[in-house]
Amino acid sequence: MEDLIGAFSAAFDLMWDFDASLAEIVLLSLYVSLSSVVLSALFGFPIGAALALARFPGQRLVVVMLNALMGLPPVVVGLFVYLLLSRSGPLGQFGLLFTPTAMIIAQWILITPLIAALTRQIIADLWLEYHEQLLSLGSSRLRMLPTLLWEGRFSLITALLAGFGRAFSEVGAVLIVGGNIMHHTRVMTTSIALETAKGDLALALGLGVILMILALLVNGAAYLTQDVAKRIAG
Amino acid sequence: MQFSTASCQTPAAVDTILPLRIDNVSFEKSGQMLLRDISFLVTGGGTTIILGPNGAGKSLLLRICHGILQPTRGVVKWLGTEACQARHKQAMVFQNPVLLRRSVAANIDYVLRIRKLSIGDRKYRIKQALDLTGLSDLVRRNARVLSGGEQQLLALARAWAVYPEVLFLDEPTANLDPAATRAVEEIIQRFRSVGSKIIMTTHDLSQARRLADEILFLHHGKLLERAPTEQFFEHPENSNARAFIQGNLLW
Numbered sequence: 001m002e003d004l005i006g007a008f009s010a011a012f013d014l015m016w017d018f019d020a021s022l023a024e025i026v027l028l029s030l031y032v033s034l035s036s037v038v039l040s041a042l043f044g045f046p047i048g049a050a051l052a053l054a055r056f057p058g059q060r061l062v063v064v065m066l067n068a069l070m071g072l073p074p075v076v077v078g079l080f081v082y083l084l085l086s087r088s089g090p091l092g093q094f095g096l097l098f099t100p101t102a103m104i105i106a107q108w109i110l111i112t113p114l115i116a117a118l119t120r121q122i123i124a125d126l127w128l129e130y131h132e133q134l135l136s137l138g139s140s141r142l143r144m145l146p147t148l149l150w151e152g153r154f155s156l157i158t159a160l161l162a163g164f165g166r167a168f169s170e171v172g173a174v175l176i177v178g179g180n181i182m183h184h185t186r187v188m189t190t191s192i193a194l195e196t197a198k199g200d201l202a203l204a205l206g207l208g209v210i211l212m213i214l215a216l217l218v219n220g221a222a223y224l225t226q227d228v229a230k231r232i233a234g
Numbered sequence: 235m236q237f238s239t240a241s242c243q244t245p246a247a248v249d250t251i252l253p254l255r256i257d258n259v260s261f262e263k264s265g266q267m268l269l270r271d272i273s274f275l276v277t278g279g280g281t282t283i284i285l286g287p288n289g290a291g292k293s294l295l296l297r298i299c300h301g302i303l304q305p306t307r308g309v310v311k312w313l314g315t316e317a318c319q320a321r322h323k324q325a326m327v328f329q330n331p332v333l334l335r336r337s338v339a340a341n342i343d344y345v346l347r348i349r350k351l352s353i354g355d356r357k358y359r360i361k362q363a364l365d366l367t368g369l370s371d372l373v374r375r376n377a378r379v380l381s382g383g384e385q386q387l388l389a390l391a392r393a394w395a396v397y398p399e400v401l402f403l404d405e406p407t408a409n410l411d412p413a414a415t416r417a418v419e420e421i422i423q424r425f426r427s428v429g430s431k432i433i434m435t436t437h438d439l440s441q442a443r444r445l446a447d448e449i450l451f452l453h454h455g456k457l458l459e460r461a462p463t464e465q466f467f468e469h470p471e472n473s474n475a476r477a478f479i480q481g482n483l484l485w
Binding site for chain 2: 132137150
């Protein structure tokens with residue numbers, strides 16, 4: 001109990017002071033997670049929609065595999081990206097290891113399957129409602145893809161939020177490829193891991209509280225946007 | 235008003251997707267025969283109504299004619315000179331139309347973009363279709379917030395805008411009140427008057443009397459009778475058709 005009170009008091013102190021180094025960590029966290037979500041959406045939306053609309057042998061197997069990839073272990077992805085980007089790796093020449101870009105790449109790999117799998121389910125459900133009408137209107141399957149993505153825009157926000165939640169709370173992958181370097185690649189989750197390791201549990205929990213408040217704010221903002229847009233668009 | 239398109243160089247009489255030949259069409263699902271060996275030929279002009287009780291297979295047959303459902307057996311073939319254009323020269327209005335989550339005008343624009351019309355043509359046709367259906371005041375309204383009657387009118391406007399040579403209607407007034415039904419029927423007559431071939435399903439006898447030039451009577455997936463409207467109602471040859479007209483047909 002004392003730990004918890006200490007945590008909230010630490011969180012309050014942190015927010016009250018809100019010094020430059022905390023701001024830096026918070027902003028980098030948001031930058032990495034939001035960038036990877038946007039990047040994953042660019043790939044995940046069309047991949048998921050195409051998988052919902054296409055018909056080919058082995059499609060079910062691909063869907064099962066995609067769904068399984070939703071549970072990719074972050075440390076495995078981190079290790080994979082580490083090997084790719086390390087000096088001796090195939091992409092070593094770009095010198096990306098231990099940079100925010102490496103963290104974005106790792107999270108992009110981590111959450112693209114999640115967004116694609118959720119998108120596939122949303123578009124497959126819409127397809128049941130729309131396909132006769134769209135066929136009747138003369139729409140090709142290729143044209144149905146952007147049409148259905150647009151029709152499902154409100155539900156797809158949920159897929160984005162799921163992706164953001166996974167990216168924002170994830171520690172394993174960003175720790176491995178980012179290295180938790182102060183003023184460079186330190187984000188909220190890696191800070192929490194570090195403070196815990198150092199034994200400063202109150203500070204670690206305080207950072208955790210701020211992380212949760214931020215996640216709540218982002219989700220709340222998305223929910224409000226969705227709600228207002230739905231009310232206007234019907 | 236007559237439908238004409240800027241791109242059509244040949245006279246309307248030549249430029250056609252009709253006749254439509256339905257040859258020994260059957261449809262089976264889960265071991266159940268829902269349509270059985272149906273054959274008929276549809277030529278241009280007038281209104282053909284597919285009449286029959288619930289579960290007769292009317293909507294199924296209409297979807298197969300329209301080409302959005304493939305028959306298990308048999309052939310559906312457009313025989314006209316423009317048969318290759320068949321997809322873009324027909325339209326269908328469903329009992330529960332699916333409207334896109336965008337404005338009334340954008341819903342119509344969507345089908346015109348598919349047909350690759352110029353922006354000028356698209357604007358002209360959208361205005362024309364909205365004027366016809368009386369939806370001009372709702373042009374910017376989101377289609378999903380319209381009333382049931384307005385949604386059906388928008389579905390008709392969307393069909394009108396493509397200048398269909400053949401218009402399929404699947405029980406278009408089944409969910410509407412009498413006033414909306416009347417508005418929809420008036421628009422169907424406008425389609426007919428500009429030369430669109432209407433193929434429509436209904437189980438409403440008085441509506442069939444009002445609108446049809448000929449009746450196809452369907453029962454248990456079989457085409458039992460085809461006759462001009464007056465002949466069908468005055469002297470039905472088939473005993474099931476007779477029972478249906480008298481309100482005695484059990485299904």
